[in-house]
Amino acid sequence: MQINPELLEKIVAEVLAELESADGPKSAAVATAAPEKVAGVVLVEKGAAARGTDPKEIVLAISPAFGTTFKTTIIGLPLASVLRQVFAGAEEEGIHIRVIRVYHTADVAFMAHYAARISGSGIGIGILSRGTSVIHQRDLAPLSNLELFPQSPVIDLPTFRAIGKNAAKYAKGESPTPVPTNNDPMARPRYQGLAALLHNKEASFQDRSKAPQELSVSFE
Amino acid sequence: MAIVAGIDIGNATTETALARIEGRDVTFLATGISATTGIKGTLQNVRGLRLSLGMALERAGFKGDDYRAIDLIRLNRAAPVIGDVAMETVTETIVTESTMIGHNPSTPGGIGVGVGVTIPFSGLARASEGDSVVPVIDAKHDYETAAAEISAAMARGVNVTAAICQSDDGVLIANRMSRVIPIVDEVSAIERVPLGMRCCVEVAPPGRVISLLSNPYDIASLFELSPEETKQIVPVARALVGNRSAVVIRTPMGEVRERRIPAGELYIIGPQGKRTVNVEDGAEAIQKTVIDCYPVENIFGQPGTNVGGMMERVRRTMSDLTDIPIGDIYIQDLLAVDTLVPQKVVGGVAGEFSLESGVALAVMVKTEELPMQRLAKAVAEELGVKVEVGGIEADMAIRGALTTPGTKPPIAILDLGAGSSDASFMKTDGTVTLTHLAGAGNMVNTIIGSELGIDSMELAEAIKRYPLCKVESAFHIRQEDGTVRFFDKPLDPAVFGRVALLHENDMLQPLMIPNISVERVRMTRRKAKQEVFVKNALRALEQVAPGNNVRLVDYVVLVGGSAKDFEIPTMVTDMLSRYGIVAGRGNIRSTEGPRNAVATGLVLSSTGVAQ
Numbered sequence: 001m002q003i004n005p006e007l008l009e010k011i012v013a014e015v016l017a018e019l020e021s022a023d024g025p026k027s028a029a030v031a032t033a034a035p036e037k038v039a040g041v042v043l044v045e046k047g048a049a050a051r052g053t054d055p056k057e058i059v060l061a062i063s064p065a066f067g068t069t070f071k072t073t074i075i076g077l078p079l080a081s082v083l084r085q086v087f088a089g090a091e092e093e094g095i096h097i098r099v100i101r102v103y104h105t106a107d108v109a110f111m112a113h114y115a116a117r118i119s120g121s122g123i124g125i126g127i128l129s130r131g132t133s134v135i136h137q138r139d140l141a142p143l144s145n146l147e148l149f150p151q152s153p154v155i156d157l158p159t160f161r162a163i164g165k166n167a168a169k170y171a172k173g174e175s176p177t178p179v180p181t182n183n184d185p186m187a188r189p190r191y192q193g194l195a196a197l198l199h200n201k202e203a204s205f206q207d208r209s210k211a212p213q214e215l216s217v218s219f220e
Numbered sequence: 221m222a223i224v225a226g227i228d229i230g231n232a233t234t235e236t237a238l239a240r241i242e243g244r245d246v247t248f249l250a251t252g253i254s255a256t257t258g259i260k261g262t263l264q265n266v267r268g269l270r271l272s273l274g275m276a277l278e279r280a281g282f283k284g285d286d287y288r289a290i291d292l293i294r295l296n297r298a299a300p301v302i303g304d305v306a307m308e309t310v311t312e313t314i315v316t317e318s319t320m321i322g323h324n325p326s327t328p329g330g331i332g333v334g335v336g337v338t339i340p341f342s343g344l345a346r347a348s349e350g351d352s353v354v355p356v357i358d359a360k361h362d363y364e365t366a367a368a369e370i371s372a373a374m375a376r377g378v379n380v381t382a383a384i385c386q387s388d389d390g391v392l393i394a395n396r397m398s399r400v401i402p403i404v405d406e407v408s409a410i411e412r413v414p415l416g417m418r419c420c421v422e423v424a425p426p427g428r429v430i431s432l433l434s435n436p437y438d439i440a441s442l443f444e445l446s447p448e449e450t451k452q453i454v455p456v457a458r459a460l461v462g463n464r465s466a467v468v469i470r471t472p473m474g475e476v477r478e479r480r481i482p483a484g485e486l487y488i489i490g491p492q493g494k495r496t497v498n499v500e501d502g503a504e505a506i507q508k509t510v511i512d513c514y515p516v517e518n519i520f521g522q523p524g525t526n527v528g529g530m531m532e533r534v535r536r537t538m539s540d541l542t543d544i545p546i547g548d549i550y551i552q553d554l555l556a557v558d559t560l561v562p563q564k565v566v567g568g569v570a571g572e573f574s575l576e577s578g579v580a581l582a583v584m585v586k587t588e589e590l591p592m593q594r595l596a597k598a599v600a601e602e603l604g605v606k607v608e609v610g611g612i613e614a615d616m617a618i619r620g621a622l623t624t625p626g627t628k629p630p631i632a633i634l635d636l637g638a639g640s641s642d643a644s645f646m647k648t649d650g651t652v653t654l655t656h657l658a659g660a661g662n663m664v665n666t667i668i669g670s671e672l673g674i675d676s677m678e679l680a681e682a683i684k685r686y687p688l689c690k691v692e693s694a695f696h697i698r699q700e701d702g703t704v705r706f707f708d709k710p711l712d713p714a715v716f717g718r719v720a721l722l723h724e725n726d727m728l729q730p731l732m733i734p735n736i737s738v739e740r741v742r743m744t745r746r747k748a749k750q751e752v753f754v755k756n757a758l759r760a761l762e763q764v765a766p767g768n769n770v771r772l773v774d775y776v777v778l779v780g781g782s783a784k785d786f787e788i789p790t791m792v793t794d795m796l797s798r799y800g801i802v803a804g805r806g807n808i809r810s811t812e813g814p815r816n817a818v819a820t821g822l823v824l825s826s827t828g829v830a831q
Contacts, residue, residue: 088392091395137713137716141710170716175717
């Protein structure tokens with residue numbers, strides 16, 4: 001199917017305008033960003049996210065303001081690089097990633113679980129703007145998970161690459177070794193306040209009445 | 221009327237049988253079991269003995285520490301037995317000047333064979349038209365850049381035939397290029413890859429293995445080698461067999477060789493004198509020498525070698541524990557099993573592992589019964605109960621085993637434990653021949669541990685004990701026999717997608733070993749059990765059977781902890797059926813299964829009933 005980018009832009013703008021009137025001035029930042037441009041990545045909404053049937057796909061759910069209001073993770077990694085690394089990790093394993101933006105929640109567990117439920121392979125990833133990530137599987141309870149990366153300040157780009165790789169391996173039915181992560185006892189005192197503020201900010205972009213949207217992703 | 225406790229201190233467990241004896245009538249009241257504390261036959265055993273006895277007392281309705289209720293404790297005359305197990309690696313692969321990269325990245329890029337000269341990635345821009353080159357890409361270069369520059373060089377007419385890269389980028393680079401070239405990735409020590417040398421890269425299609433670089437004559441054709449040089453390249457080809465991708469680089473001085481590590485010699489002393497066998501000759505040669513020297517009087521290892529160290533360690537431990545001078549300790553049996561040990565290739569550039577051959581050794585020491593008398597005295601003093609040391613273990617075991625329904629002399633029993641495999645044979649007239657052999661459950665653990673590269677003995681023990689499965693979804697597993705089982709509740713996410721051990725109560729224990737498969741673990745586990753238990757069963761029966769002829773035995777009862785295993789009894793039964801022997805797991809007093817045979821025998825022998 002041929003997609004007319006201009007038409008898409010218009011539709012997205014309209015949808016967002018509607019949202020804006022319903023949601024107040026907070027989402028004004030979203031309304032102006034269509035197509036949303038992150039340094040190095042273009043995210044275009046393609047309509048409501050559908051359930052996939054391709055066993056070679058995993059679904060990546062990003063949070064409401066990922067790449068729009070937020071451009072970097074809590075430690076300043078560009079979100080474009082984060083996406084690129086997760087994509088690379090999965091591609092190396094021969095698995096393809098479909099990206100959705102979730103509006104109804106900013107809870108990474110529920111985002112990832114939603115992604116897993118509509119994923120053809122049953123494996124989903126959730127990533128918050130500040131970097132917190134989860135690998136999920138559709139048959140698990142939402143607050144359970146396959147791998148959880150709760151400390152956003154210690155997640156670096158190689159870890160994001162490994163998250164993509166491991167999610168792809170789960171999708172292939174392999175048994176990967178869980179991604180090794182750093183632990184920094186100072187991360188909590190140093191970042192907890194900031195993380196709370198970032199979460200509040202991200203949660204303010206939530207729209208409980210809006211269904212998750214499929215995104216097309218192109219890197220520049 | 222008297223209450224008698226038969227207590228069997230084994231290498232792994234201490235078992236108790238508590239009975240009331242009135243004249244010639246024996247009523248069994250209860251049994252107890254506990255882990256043995258310390259090495260069998262030493263004073264450290266008292267703590268485990270208390271636990272085991274306490275358990276039996278409580279089950280019989282007494283108080284757990286009411287030792288006065290017991291009139292007599294009978295202990296097995298267990299000579300302390302140390303089954304020490306050791307691994308000796310006898311070969312190692314050494315790569316000098318890195319001529320090969322034989323590692324197996326899970327996802328190499330592209331497919332095919334490429335021959336060219338290795339150049340640094342930065343040198344790609346300077347390569348001239350028509351050159352056949354293989355760029356070596358370090359982790360500093362991103363996959364996009366790498367793919368773009370290779371494509372640009374190709375467009376200029378440079379013949380880029382293959383690539384070697386450091387990060388896990390093989391597929392990513394291959395996907396971004398118009399022409400397919402083989403790419404080997406995850407070469408960790410990429411700075412050690414020699415540059416400016418002729419090199420060949422091969423990547424096989426998924427599910428296949430390389431065919432060119434594992435064939436010495438193909439390597440010879442690629443690098444125009446002389447017959448002498450071809451001979452030298454054989455270890456390279458051998459090391460690459462079974463890989464999906466490989467690189468061979470021809471350097472002027474480089475070589476790969478397999479070195480045999482001097483593991484030391486064993487001196488086995490028998491009635492005909494001393495025989496010598498080299499450990500690196502493998503298990504078969506060692507075992508043959510042991511049989512030639514039967515009955516073995518003593519075994520020594522060559523001083524200054526690993527095996528010499530092992531033998532001395534066993535002697536010293538034994539001597540420390542029993543206060544017997546080191547010179548009076550005799551090693552009377554040895555079991556050797558060939559194994560394969562994953563070892564890091566010396567001088568490899570990609571953290572390659574090669575399966576080297578090794579020999580696992582189990583030895584057994586028998587000392588005098590002096591220590592047992594000492595233990596009996598200690599128990600008597602601590603508990604305030606009369607203690608006597610009963611008959612020999614295998615003798616007691618056979619009396620206990622005869623309480624299995626459907627058995628009668630002449631009969632042989634195999635007591636498969638953790639530290640030793642014992643056998644005894646009872647003729648119709650009640651005379652018993654017996655033997656103690658090295659190698660049992662603990663040796664199986666050692667072999668499983670070394671072949672799978674596991675350090676934890678608990679994990680090796682669990683692998684030995686429980687069947688495997690692969691968790692295929694949150695609701696179903698595929699068991700090692702191929703059957704699928706479904707669960708109503710979702711499984712723990714920690715086991716999702718993993719190879720796991722299926723414990724009792726459907727508890728799943730995931731195996732966190734990289735790149736492990738159900739088949740590999742199963743094969744290793746079954747091979748270890750075959751090599752130790754099946755081999756030992758036959759060896760033991762040969763020694764106790766009338767005229768050393770196994771075929772003259774009609775009935776064999778398996779007892780001991782390892783007889784409770786889910787597959788060892790069937791393996792032994794299967795092997796013995798070829799000799800026309802009825803063999804099966806015992807069922808002591810029709811209630812205890814294969815356990816408690818010796819303890820039961822100890823109680824029975826106090827009355828003379830079993831005679």
